[in-house]
Amino acid sequence: MQCVISAWTASRTKGHEQEKSLEAARESLEVLNKLIEGKKFFGGEIIGFLDLVVGTLPNWLKFLEQSEGIKLFDTKELPFLHEWAQRFTEIPIIKGSMPTAEDLINYNRDRQKAE
Structure with missing residues (x-):
């Protein structure tokens, strides 16, 4: 949750406040990257609660990167988390249920047009 709050704050601020938020988001992602290292899913070989919580x-x-230019989900810095994300988001029921980054961008664009 800290990562989401920090990333969202970074997308809405500038300067020092944005840098603080980006650093907090990176730290949270690094924790997740270490937790998933050597595992297929956070629960081991099967999907667990943390996989579902972190799944979106x-x-x-990706939405924040494409819409706001904030890059936090770097493959080189977070290799284990990136591998997990690829594996998790390709599970058919997850893939069919979760909004894609493009869906989120389109929703945000439509919402802004309506305002």
């Missing part, structure tokens, strides 16, 4: 994070981070 990759698409939200």
Whole structure:
């Protein structure tokens, strides 16, 4: 949750406040990257609660990158988390249920037009 709050704050601020928020988001992502290292899912070989909680994070981070220019989900810095995200988001029921980054961008664009 800290990562989402920090990333969203970074997308809405500038300067020092944005840098603080980006650093907090990176720290949270690094914790997740270490937790998933050597595992297929956070629970081991099967999907667990943490997988479901963290599952939407990759698409939200892609959304922030594409819409706000904030890059936090770097493959080189977070290799284990990136591998997990690829694996998790390709599970058919997850893939069919979760909004993609493009869905989020379109929703945001439509919402802004309506305002």
